[in-house]
Amino acid sequence: MRTLLILGAGTAGTMAANHLRKVLGDDWSITVVDRDTDHHYQPGYLFVPFWMEPGRVVRDRRPLLAEGVTFVEGRVALVHPERSEVELADGTGMTYDWLIIASGTRPDPTMVEGMAEALARREDVHDFYTLEGATALRERLRTFEAGRLLVHVSEMPIKCPVAPLEFAFLVEDHYRRRGLRHMVDITFVTPLDGAFTKPVAAGELGGLLKDRSIRLAADFAVERVDGEAGTLVAYDGRELRFDLLVTVPPNVGQQFVVDSGLGNDAGFVPVDKHTLRSVEHERIFVLGDASDIPTSKAGSVAHFATESFIDNFLAAVEDRPLPNSFDGHANCFVESGRGQAMLLDFNYDTEPLQGAYPLPAVGPMRLLRPSRVNHLGKLAFEQIYWRMLLPGHRLPVPAEMSMAGKRRPKE
Incomplete structure (x- = not known):
């Protein structure tokens, strides 16, 4: 055996x-x-x-x-x-x-000075990368109605690198629907030099942040969190004040x-x-x-x-040559609020591009464009996950990324 x-x-x-x-x-x-x-x-x-x-x-x-x-x-x-x-x-x-x-x-919040202690208090510093953190944040958002809100990424890599952006868009929509958007100043804080790691997606996502009046604080390498003073401090001396910090600790x-x-x-x-x-x-x-x-x-x-x-x-x-070469294929929905989502499809060598997915021209999902269909696709994935993915049923989507339906930007 x-x-x-x-x-x-x-x-x-x-x-x-x-x-x-x-x-x-x-x-x-x-x-x-x-x-x-x-x-x-x-x-x-x-x-x-x-x-x-x-x-x-x-x-x-x-x-x-x-x-x-x-x-x-x-x-x-x-x-x-x-x-x-x-x-x-x-x-x-x-x-x-x-x-x-x-x-x-x-x-691991212990890797940033002051972060673990601030998160433990569950007052003005929260996370959503654990179920306990997301549940506590749920209660805080119900009472937070005005002030400076920071959505912060400590460093890369992290699980689902688009999730902090999604949270920024969703929390903006949350306050817009409550009629409180003008009372809440939102800033997306990232160690990257833009909204995302690749230029085309960074441009589109950065543009969406701007459209939603969400500030972008880029190249922010966090040194410490001061929960008592309500400040996020970078190694270069920059300080961002907050009334509510939603942070993603180092992974x-x-x-x-x-x-x-x-x-x-x-x-x-x-x-x-x-x-x-x-x-x-x-x-x-x-x-x-x-x-x-x-x-x-x-x-x-x-x-x-x-x-x-x-x-x-x-x-x-069986001591045979390995037949498959994984290409780094990733496929990520990005909730953008307003009942819409974007879709990114990329691999080791190809950055996220615009186009249609999974079928060229037909789609029905749009790449790097907010749409209702993409949002419904993200919601539907919950049942696909439990009923098809985990049991080991192969989905009608190839494991290898295809360039079909994608458009490279003009030089």
Whole structure:
């Protein structure tokens, strides 16, 4: 009996387990380990402060795994690749023939002076990258009616890099609908030199910020948060005052990755960006946010990368050349308020461009343009996620990015 061990039962880990259970024979055992039994639909965190009920984003992990997949509840302490063993916090040892690390990323506010303390008070400093944070922010937005509101990104990479922008657009729309927009000054604060990392998207998203009268504070490398004084301080001396700060703390890999010596300085595992195989340990693959691949840490990347990975894993266990090369495909809806959303589609080599998706000319979704159809697509994805993506059904969208329907800007 050969053993596959998967660390993490989030999007990538659950998808991988369910896909592989269909194609691996009875001579394989598949075990998934996670610290608890709650699976969170993380895109829902964005909506919890505004309208989504917090309980709607959580389901039991265990029924989401295919029959024949074993789930173990436990916290991973160390990985010992030299002896193909994983050690849990309670001292349990688990051996494997092949290992998939799909442990994701986590916000770590202790990396910014004053941030953890300010967040703990849940008064004028909040986050929405945890369910607890999003729920507390929901209550704060109900009472906050005037003042300076900062939407802040500490550093990159973060899970779903467009989510802070989405929050800025949604909170602007929130106050517009309440008739309080003129009372709330909103600034989007980012360490990037613009609204996004790539020029075309940065221009479009920056233009939308301007249209919504949302200020942009770029190149802001945060040094500390002073919750008592209500200031956000940058290393270059700039200070931004706030009455409400909605911040995204630095995102890092899991502690066991660091403690096991498997990660880089941020705790992400170095892999071949096309095969997702560890550069140091040939029997370890890394899926989802846990790797260091140079693309968005987003659910769509976990989806496309995992689909590309399946055939590679089957080849690897048979010592054959890996057939698929993941291109870094990412596909992200960007809520823009007013019941509309934008759509970004890009990969390692191609930045987000304008056009139609998934069919050229027909669409029906528009790239880098706000539309009602895009918004409805984002809302519909919740059910697609639970009913199709996690169970391992292939969606009618290719894992590899296509240039069909995209328009490059004129020089």
